Amino acid sequence: xxTIPEDLYGQIVAHSRADHPDEACGVLAGPAGSxxxxxxxxxxxxxRSPTFYEFDSTEQFRVWKEMDERDExxxxxxxxxxxxEAYPSRTDITLASEPGAHYVLVSTRESDQTEFRSYxxxxxxxxxxxxxxxx
Amino acid sequence: xxxxVRIPTILRTYTDGAKHVEGTGSTLGELLTDLERRHGGLRAxxxxxxxxxxxxxxxxNDEDVRFLxxxxxxxxxxxxxxxxxxxxxxxx
Numbered sequence: 351x352x353t354i355p356e357d358l359y360g361q362i363v364a365h366s367r368a369d370h371p372d373e374a375c376g377v378l379a380g381p382a383g384s385x386x387x388x389x390x391x392x393x394x395x396x397x398r399s400p401t402f403y404e405f406d407s408t409e410q411f412r413v414w415k416e417m418d419e420r421d422e423x424x425x426x427x428x429x430x431x432x433x434x435e436a437y438p439s440r441t442d443i444t445l446a447s448e449p450g451a452h453y454v455l456v457s458t459r460e461s462d463q464t465e466f467r468s469y470x471x472x473x474x475x476x477x478x479x480x481x482x483x484x485x
Numbered sequence: 486x487x488x489x490v491r492i493p494t495i496l497r498t499y500t501d502g503a504k505h506v507e508g509t510g511s512t513l514g515e516l517l518t519d520l521e522r523r524h525g526g527l528r529a530x531x532x533x534x535x536x537x538x539x540x541x542x543x544x545x546n547d548e549d550v551r552f553l554x555x556x557x558x559x560x561x562x563x564x565x566x567x568x569x570x571x572x573x574x575x576x577x
Contacts, residue, residue, distance in 0.1 A: 447570030
């Protein structure tokens with residue numbers, strides 16, 4: 351299960367809406383081993399595409415180094431799908447490379463409602479998990 | 486002295502769980518060949534057909550080696566090499 355504070359949930363949705371129709375992406379960092387997302391880090395989608403996302407490699411290095419120095423880890427890795435459902439695509443599954451992270455998918459295909467779902471992706475296996483939004 | 490190589494979580498199965506390993510070489514390619522002697526299988530996760538894999542980022546100190554000379558990038562004692570899997574995906 352992913353437990354996520356309301357403000358971080360809102361920030362992910364707002365970022366996804368703002369970048370629509372391109373895919374938005376980013377990270378929620380939290381203390382290592384805590385499974386608690388605490389810090390919102392929107393990332394540049396270097397692909398700037400409605401069907402693909404990729405963290406900018408230089409920005410990723412800086413953010414990963416900063417997390418390391420703060421003894422944090424990427425608790426959540428999120429991205430949006432802008433014309434399809436909030437479910438990991440084949441590409442998402444193949445490229446998933448943070449075994450400890452919750453992969454959050456947001457769909458902005460409907461303008462009046464946002465799908466927000468969370469998954470574990472391990473060795474090509476996708477497991478959906480409940481999302482609890484807390485204050 | 487040697488070159489420190491930082492290994493991401495997903496590749497630590499090749500380093501007995503170690504976050505950092507050390508190696509030698511005068512280029513990144515030589516360094517990876519040296520690491521392969523002690524950490525069998527690691528090189529193939531980073532290199533395919535003589536060049537770096539598309540979705541693996543390798544940094545020399547704080548610079549992506551794609552902006553340097555890739556596997557031909559010169560390395561020296563005291564340098565730090567960091568490996569990070571690219572974070573990417575898409576709708577298809």
